[in-house]
Each structure stands twice: as C-alpha cells, then as structure tokens.
Amino acid sequence: MNSQAAVDTKGINEKKRISLRWKWTIGAAIALFLTYTIFSTILFITFQQFMIDNEQQAVRNVMVNLTERFGQNFYDLTEEDVEEVLNQHELYLTPETPILEESQNQRSTPLRASQSSIIIRVYNSEEELLYRTNEVDIDFEAKETLQIDTVEEGPNGEALSAITPVYSFLNNEKIGYVQVVNTLSSYHDLIKSVFGAILLTGVIALLFSGVIGYIIAIFFLQPIRRLTEAMHIVKKDPESHQRIDVGDGKDELTELANAYNAMLNRMQRNIEQQKQFVEDVSHELRTPVAVVEGHMKLLNRWGKDDPVVLDESLSASLQEIERMKSLVQEMLDLSRAEQVDIHYKDERTSVRELVNQTYNNFQLVHPDFTFILDDDLSEDNYVNIYRNHLEQILIILLDNAVKYSTNEKTVHLSASNNGPNIQIAVQDFGEGMTEEDTEKIFHRFYRVDKARSRYKGGNGLGLAIAKELIEGYKGEIWAESVLNHGSIFRVELPKLKDQENQTSDETRKHTKNK
Known part of the structure; x- marks a missing residue:
C-alpha cells in the first residue's frame, strides 16, 4: 500500500510540475515588464509635471502682460478702457464677447489662435465682469495677490485659474481684476496620446520580454537539460561513460557541469576500485584458503592421531592464516590509499x-x-x-x-x-x-x-x-x-x-x- 501511495504521489507531483523553462520565461517577462513600467511611469510623471509647469508659466506670462497694460489707467477699469487698451496693442486672437453688448463681431484680444485654450476675464474693482473671451464654468473669487489654482472644469477635468488684482501705476490704487483660465485642452489631449502610446508600447514590451525570456531560458537551461539527459543515461547504466560537454563557458552552469563530470568520474572510479578489490581478494585468498582447507581435511581424516602430521598441518595452516592477515591488511591500505585526496x-x-x-x-x-x-x-x-x-x-x-x-x-x-x-x-x-x-x-x-x-x-x-x-x-x-x-x-x-x-x-x- 505504501509503495502504491508513493507511486501515486510521484505521478501527482509530475502532473503538477511546471517546467523551469516556463518559470524562467514568466519571471524574465515580469522582471523586464516591471522595469519598463517603472521607467515609463517615472518618465510619464516627469513629462506631465514638465507640461503643467509650462502651462502655468504661459498663464503667468499672459497675466503679467495684461496687468502691465491695464495698470496704465488712472481710474477703475471700464469696458471701453479694456477695449481701447486691447485695440492699441494689435494682438489678433480668438473671438471675444463684451459683457455689456452681446456682439458677435470679431474683436482683437491678447491671445493667439494656438492659445485658444486660454480664456481671459476682466473685472472692475467692484468685481463686476467687464470682458471675457469665451464661456467657461469656473467661478471668480477676488485675490489680493497673483495666485494660480488648479480647478475642475468640464469633461477634460483639471484646468488652471489665475486671478490677480490690477493696480494703477499712476496712483497705486486697485482699479480691477484679471482672471486667466487655461482649460488645458491641448495638454489633456497630449497626455491622453502619450498615455495611449505608453500602454501600447507596454503590451509590445510584455510580448517582447516574454519572447526574450523564453530564448534566454532555452539558452541558459541547455546545460541543465544535458545534465538531466546524462543522469538518465547513468541511471540506466551506472558504468556508462556519458559526460556533459561543457564547451568553453566559464559561468556557474559550466562549473555545475564540471562538478557533475568530476563526481561521476569519482563514483565510477570507486565502483571499479570496489570491483577490483573484490576480484583481487577473492583471487589471492583462494590459494591460502584451499591450503588451510586441505590440511583441516587431512587432520579430520586421520592426521589428528599422528603428532608429526598434526604439527606439520597446524604450522602450515597458521602460516597461511598469517599470510591472509597480511594480505587483507595490505588490501585495506590500498583501498584507503585510493581516497587520500578526500581525507588528507x-x-x-x-x-x-x-x-x-x-x-x-x-x-x-x-x-x-x-x-x-x-x-x-x-x-x-x-x-x-x-x-x-x-x-x-x-x-x-x-x-x-x-x-x-x-x-x-x-x-x-x-x-x-x-x-x-x-x-x-x-x-x-x-x-x-x-x-x-x-x-x-x-x-x-x-x-x-x-x-x-x-x-x-x-x-x-x-x-x-x-x-x-x-x-x-x-x-x-x-x-x-x-x-x-x-x-x-x-x-x-x-x-x-x-x-x-x-x-x-x-x-x-x-x-x-x-
């Protein structure tokens, strides 16, 4: 019953066994993919932060430009003041809509078409909206200093909102507010494209790492496969001279193959020495045993009653026994001499x-x-x-x-x-x-x-x-x-x-x- 259970357990273990080649392939694929993922994540976050910093700098530049222009007025900003200032600077940008007139005419603003994601609002000192370049669902809250905040806006999610008071350069009095909103639409589109490219490259990298891992596994496991084949051959025939061809490699697998070959040589040498020992002892002891046996039979038949024959037989038998003792001791010395590299x-x-x-x-x-x-x-x-x-x-x-x-x-x-x-x-x-x-x-x-x-x-x-x-x-x-x-x-x-x-x-x- 125990033997049957052992066989069943062995069969179950063989069924559940996963090839080292696949373990190596999966491990290499996961390692390469994780490495790619970590580096891609670091690069993506760095790129994302770089882009946000650029967008914030763009908003800050627009804000500074506008406050310098509006700061040249003496009194509170009015719609006419805003339009006059903007028209004087001849900056041609997207359509704007004055708050006091629902005009659909094209007017000039301080934004270029490539910066259409930036929206400008201008308020007077009483926080009344005088001007805007476009509709956007972002609240206005007066600030005493320039402040850029991240806010939620529309389907894209995050946007940048910068608000700053405008002070007159002539009397240093607050004459209004300027709000610049960057919807980050271009930024979000670019980030989505980059993220999609990273995901696609990640899938390709996963497949590529799996193939590379499989090839590496086949290459590095080849000596182990040869070792296994050699073991099976030696298992069937302990006296086989099958050895592993280690080639010119100098790695750990080559060292393993050399150790296996050396172990097999020692094992077979010990087997041969053991066989030689048995053959030598049996051959050399045959003669003295036969001599002692002959004398014992002689004594048993009639020699024990003859003192001369008795003395001669005992002397010869003792001499042969002494020679057998010497022979056995020398054989033991020879056997130990073959193993001095182990013990001494x-x-x-x-x-x-x-x-x-x-x-x-x-x-x-x-x-x-x-x-x-x-x-x-x-x-x-x-x-x-x-x-x-x-x-x-x-x-x-x-x-x-x-x-x-x-x-x-x-x-x-x-x-x-x-x-x-x-x-x-x-x-x-x-x-x-x-x-x-x-x-x-x-x-x-x-x-x-x-x-x-x-x-x-x-x-x-x-x-x-x-x-x-x-x-x-x-x-x-x-x-x-x-x-x-x-x-x-x-x-x-x-x-x-x-x-x-x-x-x-x-x-x-x-x-x-x-």
Whole structure:
C-alpha cells in the first residue's frame, strides 16, 4: 500500500510540475515588464509635471502682460478702457464677447489662435465682469495677490485659474481684476496620446520580454537539460561513460557541469576500485584458503592421531592464516590509499625530518646493511602529504631495497630539490629488473620472480600502495633498473607554497637565535 501511495504521489507531483523553462520565461517577462513600467511611469510623471509647469508659466506670462497694460489707467477699469487698451496693442486672437453688448463681431484680444485654450476675464474693482473671451464654468473669487489654482472644469477635468488684482501705476490704487483660465485642452489631449502610446508600447514590451525570456531560458537551461539527459543515461547504466560537454563557458552552469563530470568520474572510479578489490581478494585468498582447507581435511581424516602430521598441518595452516592477515591488511591500505585526496588533503609534512628519521630507523633494524644518506635539502621543505603515508612509502621502498639486495648490501637514500618538487630516491645494488618489469612493477600482485617474492614474504601490493598514495597527493613515482645491477625508485612530490616555507624558515631562525 505504501509503495502504491508513493507511486501515486510521484505521478501527482509530475502532473503538477511546471517546467523551469516556463518559470524562467514568466519571471524574465515580469522582471523586464516591471522595469519598463517603472521607467515609463517615472518618465510619464516627469513629462506631465514638465507640461503643467509650462502651462502655468504661459498663464503667468499672459497675466503679467495684461496687468502691465491695464495698470496704465488712472481710474477703475471700464469696458471701453479694456477695449481701447486691447485695440492699441494689435494682438489678433480668438473671438471675444463684451459683457455689456452681446456682439458677435470679431474683436482683437491678447491671445493667439494656438492659445485658444486660454480664456481671459476682466473685472472692475467692484468685481463686476467687464470682458471675457469665451464661456467657461469656473467661478471668480477676488485675490489680493497673483495666485494660480488648479480647478475642475468640464469633461477634460483639471484646468488652471489665475486671478490677480490690477493696480494703477499712476496712483497705486486697485482699479480691477484679471482672471486667466487655461482649460488645458491641448495638454489633456497630449497626455491622453502619450498615455495611449505608453500602454501600447507596454503590451509590445510584455510580448517582447516574454519572447526574450523564453530564448534566454532555452539558452541558459541547455546545460541543465544535458545534465538531466546524462543522469538518465547513468541511471540506466551506472558504468556508462556519458559526460556533459561543457564547451568553453566559464559561468556557474559550466562549473555545475564540471562538478557533475568530476563526481561521476569519482563514483565510477570507486565502483571499479570496489570491483577490483573484490576480484583481487577473492583471487589471492583462494590459494591460502584451499591450503588451510586441505590440511583441516587431512587432520579430520586421520592426521589428528599422528603428532608429526598434526604439527606439520597446524604450522602450515597458521602460516597461511598469517599470510591472509597480511594480505587483507595490505588490501585495506590500498583501498584507503585510493581516497587520500578526500581525507588528507590539508596535511603537511617536513621531508628532511622524516627522511632522516626513517634512515636512522633502518640503520638500527638492519645493522648488516650499509645505508648512505645524501641530504641536499638546504631547508625544511614541506609537502602536502600525511606524515604516516610518506613514512609508509619510504618503508616500502627501503624494505624492497633490502629484500632484493644480493651480495652488495648497500642502500642509497637521497632527498633533493627538483624545481617546484621534492625528489626522494632509493637505490639498491641487487637483482634489478628488465624494462618490461619496470613498467609493470606497480601493478597489483605483480612480482618479478613470483617464487622468490613469495619466499621473501611479499604479496605484490607494496609498490601498488606506494603508487596510489603518491598519485593521491599529486606526485609521481617511477623505477629505473638494469638487470643484475640494481634499481632506483624515484618519488616526486610538489612543494607547498613559498610563503609557507618562508614562514617556517623565519620561525626556525627565530628559535635558533633564542
């Protein structure tokens, strides 16, 4: 039941799932459209304010012009005064209607045809209307100073109304009022046109941003699609060599693809190592298990009553069991050596100190051998390796040199700088190897002389372990040999950064001075 529920839930999730491509498309479209909307709104408001300021300035200019003309009268303004002043200035504009005569004649006013949205009213000091250029439903309210107000007018909505008293320049007495009304008809028409254009452009921008977002989504999601396809292939066949072609990109998606390829390589390498481990163990343990089984069957049949056979069988069985223990331990060491870059990536070891320590230890353990040390390191150079691992490598190399030495029991150990690397060399003067053997000597369970190697107690894993350890720390190991004249095994490891070495030098010098 639980399995069925899980399948149903998975099916529901797949049905409800929205493609990342569409999410990206919608998100990009909304982001671009919002950006356009914000900028368009800012520009529209700025343009609107600019236009209003211009209209207010136009009203103010007309108002100043009129007050200067009417201010030249001495007494209160009359209809005749207004007409006389306006006629004297020869400004030809829209039809006007005097308040005292319902005349339909064309008269001259201080407005041009292009400014037909401006309406003028002139009042005497008693606030009686003397003159108007056109009808407009806006009230008049006397003001003591020039004031421009925004008022509601007609179907267009807002209009500008400016009212100011008129003072005579001759006696400084108030002689009337002037009201200038700007219906803003041209302004409203222009704003409507601009707003319509913005809406139309907004719709186009929305469609355009959607298309651009979709194209961007296809382009940027292509590595993810390739990653998904590669995952499906590997899911069906874990040993598949399908990888993502990352191309020349240097973005985060390329980094993701590289990380996936590296993860897949590591996973498959671990699988291969696991298979190799099982195959090697099963192959190598087959012989000692068969030997122990044969002796046990022999004892079970009749050997347990024969002290000689009993002693021989027990001794042989214990010897094979001891060899099996050694083999399993070496296999475990080899397995761990393949993962040093995971567990020991930040380790650092002084080469000079460890080489000297190992050299002294082998002198004590093998007093019948002559060990020669050439230390060409002028300072304590550090390498990125776990101390026990470097010691294990040196022990493997020195132990092989001792085992395969013949009459000349001399082992030469050296450590020197080789550019950005530290090189350690172990030389013996024993059996040596052919060129073919030097290429295969680092393979698992490979022995130059299987009979003699087994007699000497080797399982053929020491050099394989050393090679795995060295390569795990980004180093190299190789052999140079001449048959019957001995062998040289060389190890190179990259030195740590110069600044770390300099820090160590300064610390050492400071301690020495003390």
